[in-house]
Amino acid sequence: MKCPNCHYKSTKVLDSRPIEEGQAIRRRRECEQCGFRFTTFERIEEVPLIVVKKEGTREEFSREKLMRGLIRACEKRPVAVEDLEGLTLDIEKELRNRGVSEVLSKDIGEMVMERLSSIDEVAYVRFSSVYRQFKDINVFIDELKELIKHDEDE
Template structure:
């Protein structure tokens, strides 16, 4: 690997350790020429996962987009960022384990809602109101009734 300081093409690895729960490897390197030390990360290159929208448009699966939506839904609630990041990771893992390169957006949305309901009901209702585009208060009330029924089971 080229040294980022002097561009010499020889470096040696001083230390390697797994990070991100074993999904990446952090390597500490040193240039053999100028002795500059730097860090690199090695990660498996995953095939893109494509989300097919309701209108047929396709876009690459975005963990950040889901995380932003979860953060917005959980504003001012007692939900940690780690819980939300773990939720997004679980969703991505489940989608990739299905062995397909494309997934419908409504499948992703329902996965998010299912997990959010288990974390925080208020955040779930906030997310559902945007995701399901509640048109009036009656739709909102119906969603609350469904949530209460599920809770009693």
Template sequence: MKCPNCHHTSSRVVDSRHTDELSAIRRRRECEECGFRFTTFERMELSPLVVVKKDGNREVFSREKLMDGLLRACEKRPIPYETLEKTAAQIELDLRNLNKSEVSSNDIGEHVMKALITLDQVAYVRFASVYKEFKDIDQLMETLKHLAKGSDDNELQ
């Protein structure tokens, strides 16, 4: 591991811990040349997950894009960032557990909606209004009625 301070290529591990929320191993290192301490994360490399978009285009799954969508839906809501990170990690895990090399953007949207409905109803409605492409206020009101009745997301339009 190259030292970020002096670029020496030899360092020793001072501390090593498994981090559940990031599914990684956190290592505290010390450069053997200058003594600078730094942190690295070791993560298992997974096979790429390909997303099939509505228009048929394909792109590699990006947890960052998933997080961006969650952050936008939860903007100005009382939800800790760590909760959103765990939610994104769980959604990615669920998608990978489908044991498919390709998933549709629709599958991702459904997983996000399922997570948001239990996390925050306002964030759920925000996400649903974009994801479901509501054409008018009646579609939005119908979704709100189902939400108020306590319906699960499978019943929501």
């Protein structure tokens, strides 16, 4: 691999370790000419996963976009970022294991809500209000009643 500093064609690997539950490898490298050290990541090249939105438009699945939505829902809540990263990876893994090239945004939203309700109920209601586009306070109240009923059943 070329050195990003001097563009010499040969570097050596100093350290290599699995990350993202073994789905990627992080490598520390050093240029054999100038001694510059840098990090590279190796991942399996995956077939793009396309999300079909409500209005019929399509866009490539973005782990980062999903994570941003989760962080927004969990703002000022006692939820660890690691839990959200795990949830994001779990959802992406489940989607890719379906073996299809397109998924509905509705399915992703349902998967998020199912998992988020067990992590933090306030974050669940926040996410749900945006995802389901609550029109007024009565819809909020209905959702809260459903959440309370679900808790009582468990």
